[in-house]
Amino acid sequence: MSRIRHLLVPALVAVAGSVLVAPSASAAPAPQCNTTNKQFTYVVLYDPGTPELQVDTELRAKCGEKVAYHPAIGVAVATSRNADFQAKIGAFRAYSGGRDVALSSWTSGSSNSSNLVGAKENEETTDTVVADKLSAQQWDMRAIHAPEANKISGGSPSVTVGVLDSGIDPTHPALKNALDPKASAGCTSGAPDTTPAAWAPTTSDHGTHVAGTIAGKDTEHDFTGIAPGVKLASVKVVNDNGLIFPEAAVCGFMWAANHHFAVTNNSYYIDPGMFYCSKEPGDAAAYEAVRRAVVHSTGQGVLNIAAAGNSGFDVTQQTSDPNRPHAVDASCGILPKAIEGVVTVSAIGYSGTKSPYSNFGPGQIEVTAPGGAYYDTPPAGQGASCPLSTVLNGAYGTKCGTSMASPHAAGVAALLASRFPGAPPQKLTRLLEEQADPVPCDTVTAAQACADPAQNKPYYGHGRVNALDAVQ
Known part of the structure; x- marks a missing residue:
C-alpha cells in the first residue's frame, strides 16, 4: 500500500x-x-x-x-x-x-495533553452551535451525498463501527440509540474494561464528535450522520492526558476483532512519538505489537480506517520525528495508518481541495473526505469552515482535522458493509476506492505540477468518498 x-x-x-x-x-x-x-x-x-x-x-x-x-x-x-x-x-x-x-x-510543553488526538492540532471544538435545524449547516454531508444516501438506506443495525477514541457520550440525543454499551470497552490500561465509566468520555469530546459524523441521528434538531442505522461501540483508547499508548491501541484492535466489528475508526496516532521505527530498540516492540493486532483484526473481518494526520507534510520525505529526537527512514511509520490494510484518509475543505494541515505522500492516502479548513468558509447559512457534529452535554460543535475526515470514510464503509453483509475488508476497501469521486487538480495547494491526474494521488488517493454510490 x-x-x-x-x-x-x-x-x-x-x-x-x-x-x-x-x-x-x-x-x-x-x-x-x-x-x-x-x-x-x-x-x-x-x-x-x-x-x-x-x-x-x-x-x-x-x-x-x-x-x-x-x-x-x-x-x-x-x-x-x-x-x-x-x-x-x-x-x-x-x-x-x-x-x-x-x-x-x-x-515538556508538548501539545499532546491539550489537543488530544489526530495529529494533535486543529481539532479542538471551535464553535458550539445552537440551532433548531442543523442540516443546512452540514455541508460536509452534502459533499459526499449522504442526504441522498439516507433516503435509500441508513445502514444495518447488524453492522457495528468501533470508535477507537476518547469515548462516546451515551446520553447525547443523537447517539444514545446508536451506541451499543455491550460492545463498548475502556482500553487505556491495556486490558478491556466494560464498565460504563471506563468507556465514557471524561476530558475530551473528540470521540463524541467522531461518532456523530458516523451514525448520529437527532430528528428534533435535524441532524443526521452518514449511517444512522448502524451501531456504534465506544472503545476508549485515549487516556485523560490525551495520550494513546501502544497497549491501548492493541487492546482496541483486539476488542474489535473479538467482537467482529465491521469497521473501526482511528482518528489518532500512537504516542508519545509520531513515528515508530521497526529497527530501533523499544520502537520495534511497539511497532510489531500494533502491527500484529491490526493484521489480526483485518483477518477477523474488520476494516480499519485511520486519519492521515495534521502536520501538513509529505510522510515519505520526513527524516526526523517532530515529537521525539530520533531519525526517521523507510523503516519507520505513523501508527496505525502505516500498517498494511489500514485505509488512510486525508482531509479536504469546503471547496473540495486539500486542507493545508493534512498529511500526504505517494502511496500514503487511499481516499479523502471533508475535514474542513479554517480559511475555506462556506456561503452564509451553510455552516462553519469546520464540520459540525455532536459534542458533550447534548450539544453540537465544529472541529477541523483529518480526525474529522476519517469518520466520513468510516460511515461510508459502514453503508457498504450493510449492503454487502460479511464482505471482507479487502472488498470494502476496493469498493470505497472505486466509488470515490475523483478530485480535480488543485494548483493552489499542490506542490508539484498537476498536468498528470496521477499527481493528485498523494493528496486525495482515489478521490472523495461517496455515500450515495455505497447504497445503490
Whole structure:
C-alpha cells in the first residue's frame, strides 16, 4: 500500500525470528523486585501461541505483572516498577510509552495533553452551535451525498463501527440509540474494561464528535450522520492526558476483532512519538505489537480506517520525528495508518481541495473526505469552515482535522458493509476506492505540477468518498 509498509515486513520477521523465544515454565522468579518506583505499563512480545503459563512465569521472574495477554498474536501487556524491566525482557521485545513520557525532557510543553488526538492540532471544538435545524449547516454531508444516501438506506443495525477514541457520550440525543454499551470497552490500561465509566468520555469530546459524523441521528434538531442505522461501540483508547499508548491501541484492535466489528475508526496516532521505527530498540516492540493486532483484526473481518494526520507534510520525505529526537527512514511509520490494510484518509475543505494541515505522500492516502479548513468558509447559512457534529452535554460543535475526515470514510464503509453483509475488508476497501469521486487538480495547494491526474494521488488517493454510490 505504501513504500514504508512494504519495507517493514522483512525487518519485523527478522526481529521475531531472533528474539521471541518462549521462556521456560521452570524459570525462577527474580529474588528482588522494586516495590516503590513508579509503575509503568509495557507491551511485551512473544511467539504467537506461547502458553499463558510461560508468559506469567517469565514476567514474574523479571519483575513484571501481567495485565493482559493475547495468545493469538503473542502480545502481552505488563506492568513493572523496575527501571531495568525492558532490559531484562529485551529492548526489542518490550516498550513503555508511559515510561518514555515520564523520563524524557522532550515531552515538556508538548501539545499532546491539550489537543488530544489526530495529529494533535486543529481539532479542538471551535464553535458550539445552537440551532433548531442543523442540516443546512452540514455541508460536509452534502459533499459526499449522504442526504441522498439516507433516503435509500441508513445502514444495518447488524453492522457495528468501533470508535477507537476518547469515548462516546451515551446520553447525547443523537447517539444514545446508536451506541451499543455491550460492545463498548475502556482500553487505556491495556486490558478491556466494560464498565460504563471506563468507556465514557471524561476530558475530551473528540470521540463524541467522531461518532456523530458516523451514525448520529437527532430528528428534533435535524441532524443526521452518514449511517444512522448502524451501531456504534465506544472503545476508549485515549487516556485523560490525551495520550494513546501502544497497549491501548492493541487492546482496541483486539476488542474489535473479538467482537467482529465491521469497521473501526482511528482518528489518532500512537504516542508519545509520531513515528515508530521497526529497527530501533523499544520502537520495534511497539511497532510489531500494533502491527500484529491490526493484521489480526483485518483477518477477523474488520476494516480499519485511520486519519492521515495534521502536520501538513509529505510522510515519505520526513527524516526526523517532530515529537521525539530520533531519525526517521523507510523503516519507520505513523501508527496505525502505516500498517498494511489500514485505509488512510486525508482531509479536504469546503471547496473540495486539500486542507493545508493534512498529511500526504505517494502511496500514503487511499481516499479523502471533508475535514474542513479554517480559511475555506462556506456561503452564509451553510455552516462553519469546520464540520459540525455532536459534542458533550447534548450539544453540537465544529472541529477541523483529518480526525474529522476519517469518520466520513468510516460511515461510508459502514453503508457498504450493510449492503454487502460479511464482505471482507479487502472488498470494502476496493469498493470505497472505486466509488470515490475523483478530485480535480488543485494548483493552489499542490506542490508539484498537476498536468498528470496521477499527481493528485498523494493528496486525495482515489478521490472523495461517496455515500450515495455505497447504497445503490
